[in-house]
Amino acid sequence: MPVSEGNSGEKIWRRRTTGEAMVRWLAWLAGVAVFVWCWNRISATTTWFFVWDAPRIAGDIFDRATPPRWSYIEKLWVPIWDTLNIATLGTILALLMAVPVAFLAARNTTPSTRFIRPAALLVIVSTRSINSLIWALLLIAIIGPGILAGILAIAIRSIGFCAKLLYEAIEEIDRKQVEAVTATGASRWQVMAFGIVPQIMPAFAGISVFRWDINIRESTVLGLVGAGGIGLQLSGSLNTLAWPQVSLILLVILFAVVLSEWISAKVRSAII
Amino acid sequence: MLRLEKLVKTYRTGDQALKSVDLNVPKGQVVALIGPSGAGKSTLIRCINRLVEPTSGKVWLGDTELTHLGAGALRRERRRMGMIFQEYALVERLTVMENVLSGRLGYVGFWRSFARRFPQSDVDEAFRLLDRVGLLGMADKRADELSGGQRQRVGICRALIQNPALLLVDEPTASLDPKTSRQIMRLICELCAERGLAAIINIHDVALAQMFVARVIGLRFGAIEFDGAPEALTPDVLTRIYGEEDWQATIRKVDEDEAEASATAEAVA
Numbered sequence: 001m002p003v004s005e006g007n008s009g010e011k012i013w014r015r016r017t018t019g020e021a022m023v024r025w026l027a028w029l030a031g032v033a034v035f036v037w038c039w040n041r042i043s044a045t046t047t048w049f050f051v052w053d054a055p056r057i058a059g060d061i062f063d064r065a066t067p068p069r070w071s072y073i074e075k076l077w078v079p080i081w082d083t084l085n086i087a088t089l090g091t092i093l094a095l096l097m098a099v100p101v102a103f104l105a106a107r108n109t110t111p112s113t114r115f116i117r118p119a120a121l122l123v124i125v126s127t128r129s130i131n132s133l134i135w136a137l138l139l140i141a142i143i144g145p146g147i148l149a150g151i152l153a154i155a156i157r158s159i160g161f162c163a164k165l166l167y168e169a170i171e172e173i174d175r176k177q178v179e180a181v182t183a184t185g186a187s188r189w190q191v192m193a194f195g196i197v198p199q200i201m202p203a204f205a206g207i208s209v210f211r212w213d214i215n216i217r218e219s220t221v222l223g224l225v226g227a228g229g230i231g232l233q234l235s236g237s238l239n240t241l242a243w244p245q246v247s248l249i250l251l252v253i254l255f256a257v258v259l260s261e262w263i264s265a266k267v268r269s270a271i272i
Numbered sequence: 273m274l275r276l277e278k279l280v281k282t283y284r285t286g287d288q289a290l291k292s293v294d295l296n297v298p299k300g301q302v303v304a305l306i307g308p309s310g311a312g313k314s315t316l317i318r319c320i321n322r323l324v325e326p327t328s329g330k331v332w333l334g335d336t337e338l339t340h341l342g343a344g345a346l347r348r349e350r351r352r353m354g355m356i357f358q359e360y361a362l363v364e365r366l367t368v369m370e371n372v373l374s375g376r377l378g379y380v381g382f383w384r385s386f387a388r389r390f391p392q393s394d395v396d397e398a399f400r401l402l403d404r405v406g407l408l409g410m411a412d413k414r415a416d417e418l419s420g421g422q423r424q425r426v427g428i429c430r431a432l433i434q435n436p437a438l439l440l441v442d443e444p445t446a447s448l449d450p451k452t453s454r455q456i457m458r459l460i461c462e463l464c465a466e467r468g469l470a471a472i473i474n475i476h477d478v479a480l481a482q483m484f485v486a487r488v489i490g491l492r493f494g495a496i497e498f499d500g501a502p503e504a505l506t507p508d509v510l511t512r513i514y515g516e517e518d519w520q521a522t523i524r525k526v527d528e529d530e531a532e533a534s535a536t537a538e539a540v541a
Contacts, residue, residue, distance in 0.1 A: 179323055180361035180427075184434055185350035185378025186385075193386050194374050198365040 061243060068251060069244035076233060076252055082147055083229035084256065086222065087215035090154025095208055097155070098162035105163060106170035109196065120163070128160030132218045136227040147228035154215050154222070161214075162207050169203035170196065205271040209264035216260040220253045273299040273470045274320070274438055279329035281315050281494075289315040291494040292329070297438075300468045302461055304481035304502075307491035308514050313474040316491065317440045320472075321353045322346060333438065351378035354431030356460070358443035360423040362415040368426050369411045372398045375433035394433070401429040405459060421452035425459070432463060439464065439471035446476060453477065457484045478505065478522055 002014045016024070103109045105120035136153035143149055173196060181195035223231020230249060237245035274297040281290040289312040297303055305313050318324035320331055322338060331338040338349055354375070362371045376394045377385055384390065402408050405425040415423060424444060431439060441460060445453035457473075461484045464471045475481045481488055482502040490498030490505075490513035497513050498505070507519035 174364075176357060176359065176361040177363045180355065180357055180430075181363065181374055181377065183321055183323060183350060183353070183355040183440075184375050184430070185347040186374070187347060187377075187382060189382045190377045190385055193382070194363060194366070194370075194377060198363050201365065 065243035065247040067244065068248035069242075070248065072245050072248050073252070076230065076249065079223070079230040079233050080252055080256060082150075083219045083223075083231075084216065086147060086150040086154055086219040086227075086229050087212060087260075090151045090219070091158060091208065091212040091215050093151065093155035094158030094162055094211065098159050098166060099204075101159065101163040102166035102170060103192075106167040108173070108175070109170055109192070120167075124160040124163050124167075126160070127156050127158075128164065130157070132157035133221065133225060136222050136225050140226055145226035145228075150219060150222045150227035150229055153227055154219055157218070158211050158215060162211055165207045166200065166204060169200045169207075173199040202271055206268055209267045213260050213264040217257055220256070273297055273301075273334065274472075275330075275332040276316075276320070277330040277332070279316070279319055279331065280327045281312070281319055281324065282327045289494050290319065290326070293494070293496060295489070295496065297470050297472065299437075299470055300464070301487060302464050302471045302473065302485045304485040304488045305472055305474045305491060306476070306478055306481055306488060306513065307497075309476075311491040312494040313491055314442055315494075317355075317442050317472060317474060320438075320440055321350050321355060347378055351434050352437045354434045354436035354439045356424070356427050356431050356439065356441040356444050358446045360415075360420070360427045362423055362426055362430075364414070364416040366415060367411070368402070368407065368413050368415060368418070369398060371415050371426050372402065372411075372429045372433055375430040378434065397433055398429065401432055402426075404463075405429055420448050421456060424448065424452075424456050428456075428459060428463065432467075436469065439469050439473075441471055441473040443474050443476065445480065453480060454483070461485070478510065 002017045002020075004012050004014075006012050101120050101123055104111070104116050105124060107113065107117070110117045110120070132153045135156050136149055139149040139152050143152070177199065178191060178195035181191050186194065219229050219231075220234075221231045223229040223233065224235045226232065230253065234246065234249045237243075237249060274295075276293055276295040279290055279293045279295075280288075282288045293312075293316060305316065307313055315324055319326040320333075320338070326339055329339070333349060333352060336349055338346065341349060363374065366374070370388065373388075373390050373394060376390055380390055380394070399408065399411070402411055405428060407422060407425055407429075410418065410422065410426075415426060418426065427444075439460070444456055444460060448456060457475075457480055460471065460473065463469070473481070473485065482505060485502060488498065488500065488502050488505060489496055490509065492513050498509050510519040510522070511517065
């Protein structure tokens with residue numbers, strides 16, 4: 001490779017050959033050129049007046065939004081409770097569906113690699129690829145607005161995520177432990193319960209609280225499209241330009257998310 | 273007790289791990305299976321309880337032929353074959369007791385096992401076995417808290433609680449220190465004698481094998497190269513099994529070790 005011989009016969013080593021170095025320089029040059037070109041395009045289509053004005057507007061909104069309208073909190077208890085419930089029930093529902101899907105998708109537990117595994121993978125990919133807001137819009141059209149639509153949107157969106165992480169955990173288990181349980185004459189289900197499940201329990205617990213944590217954040221915006229929870233209040237306040245209410249809602253959401261992160265961190269460190 | 277007839281295993285890669293092995297192990301006999309890595313020792317053992325499916329040939333356990341059994345019948349026969357593994361293969365996140373009781377899975381229904389409600393007689397037997405191997409106080413520990421020697425003792429309990437007629441033992445001492453290795457080998461052989469169990473023990477350590485077993489089988493390239501008493505393992509025989517090497521040290525070690533081993537035995541007892 002980049003070892004060559006110098007004039008007096010000594011061996012010279014360099015990290016890259018001259019050709020490789022040239023290719024890298026050209027790649028960097030092309031990258032910079034594309035960046036500059038994009039910068040110009042964006043700059044040409046930007047109304048710079050609004051951008052220069054942005055700090056003043058932002059300051060203006062901040063002025064109007066402070067102090068938050070603390071008394072409004074009375075109307076937020078129920079929506080934030082709904083939001084937490086949407087996230088929690090949605091996560092539980094998702095896990096119930098994700099576990100079988102994960103076992104069908106994992107190479108070492110699937111009954112058929114040719115038919116069932118691709119089907120399970122399709123479920124995983126398709127539920128993962130659509131954002132929960134879009135699921136919520138679809139479900140509201142089907143079952144009407146409300147908390148149920150929110151729960152289902154969160155649940156469906158989470159199946160793929162949970163099942164993917166879980167089936168990867170299943171594929172990484174120690175096969176010898178499974179072999180040992182099989183050798184005792186245990187049935188297929190017993191092998192699963194004694195050989196596989198104990199090995200994936202930490203992963204399962206970690207995935208559950210991780211997804212629950214994500215779902216709390218996702219469920220706060222579901223109300224924007226009418227799927228229940230605190231997002232409904234948020235969109236209402238935004239539309240009526242009630243900035244002190246908006247700031248209070250944002251504070252409440254922040255508090256809920258911090259709380260959920262704290263709980264999931266506690267749970268994870270307790271299990272692993 | 274155990275009879276292998278023309279047992280052949282060819283892996284999908286084309287490797288012929290076993291070439292027509294014939295073997296007869298009478299009741300109560302402990303056999304050591306030696307041979308270089310890749311000679312097919314593990315495959316042989318796993319073909320008996322069909323963790324690896326043999327390509328052709330027959331395996332007779334008592335009056336039952338195992339290679340043609342369906343899933344349910346195979347599980348019933350597996351209960352009669354206890355297996356002990358190289359790296360213990362305990363379920364790490366279960367307790368010692370759960371690991372031992374998992375040896376009874378073939379006898380207990382799914383929901384009872386799932387709820388960990390094993391029959392009292394099984395629990396009694398588990399405590400008896402743990403006491404026998406000196407781990408009575410460990411029943412509630414998680415398997416991954418134990419040392420190597422302790423784990424292998426749990427593995428032995430799990431195999432014995434099956435109440436097997438045959439023990440299949442795959443490199444029981446490969447990951448243990450020399451002293452623990454001997455203790456484990458001695459324990460296995462004692463338990464086999466107590467219960468009249470036949471056993472096939474895969475083992476790398478020729479000297480250790482000579483110390484404890486009545487019969488040694490040498491496997492080379494998937495065929496039986498030697499079958500006889502441990503005393504008959506001369507340098508010539510070892511060269512035939514393993515290839516050219518100076519074997520004097522390996523064999524001489526046994527005589528010297530004998531005295532020390534019995535001293536250790538007394539210390540342990």
